[in-house]
Amino acid sequence: MTRLVFLSLIMIPCLARLCYTDIKERKLEHLFIIALLPCAFLTEASLQERAVGMLIPLALTPFLGFGDVLLLCALGVIFGAGAVSGIFAAASLCAGALCLIGLALKQIKRDDELPFAPFIAFGCLAYLIGSISL
Numbered sequence: 001m002t003r004l005v006f007l008s009l010i011m012i013p014c015l016a017r018l019c020y021t022d023i024k025e026r027k028l029e030h031l032f033i034i035a036l037l038p039c040a041f042l043t044e045a046s047l048q049e050r051a052v053g054m055l056i057p058l059a060l061t062p063f064l065g066f067g068d069v070l071l072l073c074a075l076g077v078i079f080g081a082g083a084v085s086g087i088f089a090a091a092s093l094c095a096g097a098l099c100l101i102g103l104a105l106k107q108i109k110r111d112d113e114l115p116f117a118p119f120i121a122f123g124c125l126a127y128l129i130g131s132i133s134l
Contacts, residue, residue, distance in 0.1 A: 028067030
């Protein structure tokens with residue numbers, strides 16, 4: 001439980017800053033992505049899981065921005081392959097739902113681009129909350 005607290009104390013401010021800059025400037029500050037990496041010492045993923053977790057997001061390069069791929073690679077190093085896949089799935093589902101609602105309400109157009117870091121952050125926080133064992 002204390003590991004989760006320390007993990008949250010590092011991750012939440014970094015993810016909040018990444019979300020802010022992605023929404024405002026459409027870019028992710030690599031410094032805050034690098035600042036997430038010490039969180040890897042607070043998780044119990046094996047080295048193999050971390051390596052695969054880092055490589056999985058590279059397959060998404062044609063579909064996502066470079067900053068989003070780097071953020072997912074960092075989360076893959078921290079949590080491992082299974083977790084980064086779940087985080088990406090949750091982020092994609094949330095982004096898809098928001099796009100459907102926005103299209104239905106005519107608030108966004110089909111060609112509009114959405115910042116994806118807030119959805120990645122939501123997926124990561126959902127994973128952290130789901131990993132709490134009571």
